[in-house]
Amino acid sequence: MDQPIIRIQNLRKSFGTLTVIDGLDFDVMKGEKLALIGPSGSGKTTILRILMTLEDISGGRIEVCGEPLYHMTKNGAEVPADEAHLHKMRRHIGMVFQHFNLFPHKSVLQNIAMAPILTKGEKRPDAERRARELLDMVGLADKADYMPSQLSGGQKQRVAIARALALQPQIMLFDEVTSALDPELVEEVLEVMKRLANETDMTMLLVTHEMGFAHDFADRVLFFDKGRIVEQGPPDQIFTAPQEDRTKSFLRKIIAAGQRV
Amino acid sequence: MGDWSGYLTLILQGAWVTIKLTLMGSALALVVAFVAGLGRISRRAALRWLSTAYIEFFRGTSIFVQLFWIYFVLPMTGLWAPTPMQAGVLALGLNVGAYGAEVVRGAILAVPRDQYEACIAVNLTRFQRMRHVILPQALPLMLPTFGNNAIELLKATSVVSLISLADMTFQAQVVRSQTGNTLLPFVTILVLYFAMSSVLSLAIRSYERRVTRGLDGVR
Numbered sequence: 001m002d003q004p005i006i007r008i009q010n011l012r013k014s015f016g017t018l019t020v021i022d023g024l025d026f027d028v029m030k031g032e033k034l035a036l037i038g039p040s041g042s043g044k045t046t047i048l049r050i051l052m053t054l055e056d057i058s059g060g061r062i063e064v065c066g067e068p069l070y071h072m073t074k075n076g077a078e079v080p081a082d083e084a085h086l087h088k089m090r091r092h093i094g095m096v097f098q099h100f101n102l103f104p105h106k107s108v109l110q111n112i113a114m115a116p117i118l119t120k121g122e123k124r125p126d127a128e129r130r131a132r133e134l135l136d137m138v139g140l141a142d143k144a145d146y147m148p149s150q151l152s153g154g155q156k157q158r159v160a161i162a163r164a165l166a167l168q169p170q171i172m173l174f175d176e177v178t179s180a181l182d183p184e185l186v187e188e189v190l191e192v193m194k195r196l197a198n199e200t201d202m203t204m205l206l207v208t209h210e211m212g213f214a215h216d217f218a219d220r221v222l223f224f225d226k227g228r229i230v231e232q233g234p235p236d237q238i239f240t241a242p243q244e245d246r247t248k249s250f251l252r253k254i255i256a257a258g259q260r261v
Numbered sequence: 262m263g264d265w266s267g268y269l270t271l272i273l274q275g276a277w278v279t280i281k282l283t284l285m286g287s288a289l290a291l292v293v294a295f296v297a298g299l300g301r302i303s304r305r306a307a308l309r310w311l312s313t314a315y316i317e318f319f320r321g322t323s324i325f326v327q328l329f330w331i332y333f334v335l336p337m338t339g340l341w342a343p344t345p346m347q348a349g350v351l352a353l354g355l356n357v358g359a360y361g362a363e364v365v366r367g368a369i370l371a372v373p374r375d376q377y378e379a380c381i382a383v384n385l386t387r388f389q390r391m392r393h394v395i396l397p398q399a400l401p402l403m404l405p406t407f408g409n410n411a412i413e414l415l416k417a418t419s420v421v422s423l424i425s426l427a428d429m430t431f432q433a434q435v436v437r438s439q440t441g442n443t444l445l446p447f448v449t450i451l452v453l454y455f456a457m458s459s460v461l462s463l464a465i466r467s468y469e470r471r472v473t474r475g476l477d478g479v480r
Contacts, residue, residue: 052378052381052382053381054378054381054382083387087384087386090381090382090384091384094382097375097378097379097382099375101375101376101378101379101382103379103394104398105397105398114383114393115384115385118385118389118393119383119384119385119389163383164382164383167383167384
């Protein structure tokens with residue numbers, strides 16, 4: 001059996017007195033597509049943010065690609081990671097945000113090509129050629145010289161996906177990437193992600209409220225509530241034959257709201 | 262009044278001193294503003310403390326007194342005796358730089374948190390974040406206030422006449438005492454000050470247009 005690419009052990013995270021993640025354990029295998037679902041405030045987005053090192057942890061341990069994320073070894077002892085260690089570890093991970101977070105002062109092409117040039121020392125022509133290939137892949141080949149403010153939400157999100165892919169991370173985190181989109185723009189983004197899931201062996205973690213998409217996309221679904229995993233399993237099992245009452249009542253509400261699961 | 266062209270030359274010589282003071286003072290103020298502004302939001306407590314102390318001190322005391330300290334008191338320490346021009350540039354630059362530092366700090370903090378997070382997600386170093394993402398977005402926010410500061414600095418240059426540096430105001434006083442005519446020299450320098458500040462605000466506004474290109478619809 002392979003080593004898991006992400007290993008989370010007894011993870012705890014609190015904001016002040018509010019505990020959002022409380023002793024969480026789970027592993028993710030290389031290439032696995034994981035959907036994290038659950039009610040708002042269940043801690044699923046926080047997990048992605050912690051993996052992207054946007055939040056500190058309050059306790060526990062995370063390993064990414066066999067190395068501790070928030071710890072490092074110094075003089076034989078394990079100490080909290082410094083910025084240099086985090087910088088090294090972030091190479092493995094990319095993230096797409098709910099609100100796109102494109103750089104508004106840079107063109108679409110620069111948004112994608114900037115990081116490979118700055119962080120991997122790629123030559124500008126090479127980085128831009130790859131950026132154009134990625135734009136082609138997300139169906140925006142003709143938008144390379146646009147500014148982000150000239151794009152629709154769905155187009156922005158596809159650029160953001162291309163930007164994250166340009167660094168060729170082994171792990172991609174998608175944080176409610178369609179939640180800020182107008183309903184008619186959701187499909188074009190999901191389409192791109194579906195292709196990614198089918199065509200690459202990238203490990204993907206997806207936080208979403210689109211249950212139908214989670215069903216099609218994921219190898220495994222994790223249902224979260226109050227910072228813990230209530231239930232997990234293959235999508236067919238979670239969506240059609242959930243075992244736990246919490247999962248059942250959550251899914252009932254989702255279906256009552258008119259969603260396909 | 263036949264010598265008026267000679268007196269005008271005198272005032273124009275003063276105008277040149279005023280222009281030099283404004284340009285050098287603004288250059289120093291700009292550098293100091295960025296150093297102290299970035300210092301105030303540094304992760305190092307000592308830098309934050311030092312920057313805050315500098316800003317509060319130079320905003321909290323009069324530029325007139327600062328100039329006197331630099332020109333008259335500093336030489337008493339035996340370290341350095343600045344020329345009037347050096348003292349003038351230093352006092353103006355440090356005084357206006359303290360205001361500018363707050364502008365730099367405010368503009369940097371006004372860039373949304375989203376942008377920092379995007380920088381981390383694409384793995385930029387702290388320096389690269391500042392250089393390529395945060396400052397280019399903060400600069401357009403700073404410029405209008407920098408424009409005000411530069412004009413304030415131009416007008417404050419007249420304090421150097423008090424340490425007998427022959428700037429425009431000083432020369433107008435000279436002309437007045439030699440000719441007994443008050444109206445002409447002071448109308449002349451009024452017009453000249455206004456012309457200089459107009460050039461300053463036009464220059465800054467056109468630069469502002471250049472750096473905000475593409476950011477329309479964002480703010």
